[in-house]
Amino acid sequence: METILLLTHSEADGSLPKAALEALSAAKSLGGPVTAAVFGGNVDAAAKALAGAGAAKVLTASGDAFAQPRYATDAAAATALAKAAGAQLVIAPATSRMARVAAGVAQRLGGKIDTHVSQIADEGGVTISRWYYKQRIEAKQKRKERPWVLLVDPGAYPASAAAGGSAPIEKVEVAAPASRTTVTGVKAPTSGEQTIKPDAKLLLVAGAGWTKKQADGKPNPEKAEQLILGFLRASGASLGSSKSLVDQAGEGQKVFEFMSHLNQVGQTGATPRHPKGLATCCHGEEPHVVGWRFIRERRAINLDANCGWARGKADVLYVADAFAVMEKVNALVGAK
Numbered sequence: 001m002e003t004i005l006l007l008t009h010s011e012a013d014g015s016l017p018k019a020a021l022e023a024l025s026a027a028k029s030l031g032g033p034v035t036a037a038v039f040g041g042n043v044d045a046a047a048k049a050l051a052g053a054g055a056a057k058v059l060t061a062s063g064d065a066f067a068q069p070r071y072a073t074d075a076a077a078a079t080a081l082a083k084a085a086g087a088q089l090v091i092a093p094a095t096s097r098m099a100r101v102a103a104g105v106a107q108r109l110g111g112k113i114d115t116h117v118s119q120i121a122d123e124g125g126v127t128i129s130r131w132y133y134k135q136r137i138e139a140k141q142k143r144k145e146r147p148w149v150l151l152v153d154p155g156a157y158p159a160s161a162a163a164g165g166s167a168p169i170e171k172v173e174v175a176a177p178a179s180r181t182t183v184t185g186v187k188a189p190t191s192g193e194q195t196i197k198p199d200a201k202l203l204l205v206a207g208a209g210w211t212k213k214q215a216d217g218k219p220n221p222e223k224a225e226q227l228i229l230g231f232l233r234a235s236g237a238s239l240g241s242s243k244s245l246v247d248q249a250g251e252g253q254k255v256f257e258f259m260s261h262l263n264q265v266g267q268t269g270a271t272p273r274h275p276k277g278l279a280t281c282c283h284g285e286e287p288h289v290v291g292w293r294f295i296r297e298r299r300a301i302n303l304d305a306n307c308g309w310a311r312g313k314a315d316v317l318y319v320a321d322a323f324a325v326m327e328k329v330n331a332l333v334g335a336k
């Protein structure tokens with residue numbers, strides 16, 4: 001059996017990212033003992049969570065130098081932990097912080113890396129599954145080289161539950177390397193409402209139909225905005241969009257301020273992993289539907305009985321006016 005390490009950072013408050021517990025499930029699925037390692041400014045809660053969720057041993061590297069996500073310090077901490085564990089397989093969650101340094105860590109360890117891993121199995125040797133060509137082709141891969149760093153995509157595994165374990169926690173001293181980067185603060189784009197929620201049970205997709213002329217001969221984007229935001233607030237759903245809708249900004253048409261290209265689902269957009277999806281005012285064309293690959297239950301509302309969803313792309317198609325349906329749905333959800 002290979003030496004398996006689950007490698008992660010902690011969050012700013014010392015807790016564990018949910019994706020780390022998912023990657024731990026991936027590591028444990030191989031059946032062997034899993035050492036866990038965590039780095040960050042404060043790692044106490046994260047180390048305890050790993051110790052209680054089935055890790056055989058937990059290594060930590062902490063201190064002020066490792067509090068901020070910064071390439072040099074994160075790569076140094078992660079490399080030192082992987083070396084201390086003597087790991088042949090280094091399994092890490094694909095958070096943006098881990099994804100940024102993982103290739104550098106593989107290089108420093110003299111190993112190889114694979115990203116976007118959606119499954120790890122022992123099939124006469126460790127085998128990973130990942131998708132190519134915008135989730136159209138699934139491949140199984142093995143590698144001879146070790147150490148092998150694997151970035152597991154969030155949402156591919158259930159999070160490891162607390163199992164009442166109390167594995168030993170050991171601190172690894174890591175000297176912070178010289179760094180030219182000082183983090184002075186965070187500047188985020190001024191977007192209105194946070195509409196992308198990867199952990200939501202439901203994805204609501206809005207298409208360009210919301211801004212098109214309606215039965216009364218006029219577009220009604222203000223009403224559309226009110227219905228979409230009303231539903232998001234009442235249901236906690238995450239918001240996806242078609243390319244046509246988010247592209248309208250460049251064409252001088254009405255754009256919803258709570259939506260950006262980051263909401264776009266599809267071949268040239270995101271491939272989210274929500275259990276359920278509801279498409280509204282969106283045609284359901286192939287480049288868009290590619291992004292629904294991992295949505296398990298799909299429903300759509302469209303005026304057009306001949307739209308793309310009707311051709312096997314949705315489990316249920318409501319041939320109806322989405323303005324009327326969502327108004328009724330919001331009243332029902334709001335009344336709960």
Ligand SMILES: Cc1cc2nc3c(=O)[nH]c(=O)nc-3n(C[C@H](O)[C@H](O)[C@H](O)COP(=O)(O)OP(=O)(O)OC[C@H]3O[C@@H](n4cnc5c(N)ncnc54)[C@H](O)[C@@H]3O)c2cc1C
Nearest residue numbers: 207208209242243244266267268269281283287288303322
């Ligand atoms: C290389 C390439 C990559 C692409 N990648 C992507 C991608 O990643 N993601 C993506 O989304 N698209 C992508 N596209 C574009 C894609 O092919 C479609 O053009 C786009 O998805 C259409 O968006 P839409 O369905 O919102 O708009 P439309 O095609 O304009 O459809 C609007 C729909 O709204 C319906 N509608 C209107 N009013 C109502 C109402 N009151 N109630 C109910 N329904 C109503 C209409 O019947 C219509 O079906 C790509 C295209 C190419 C060529």
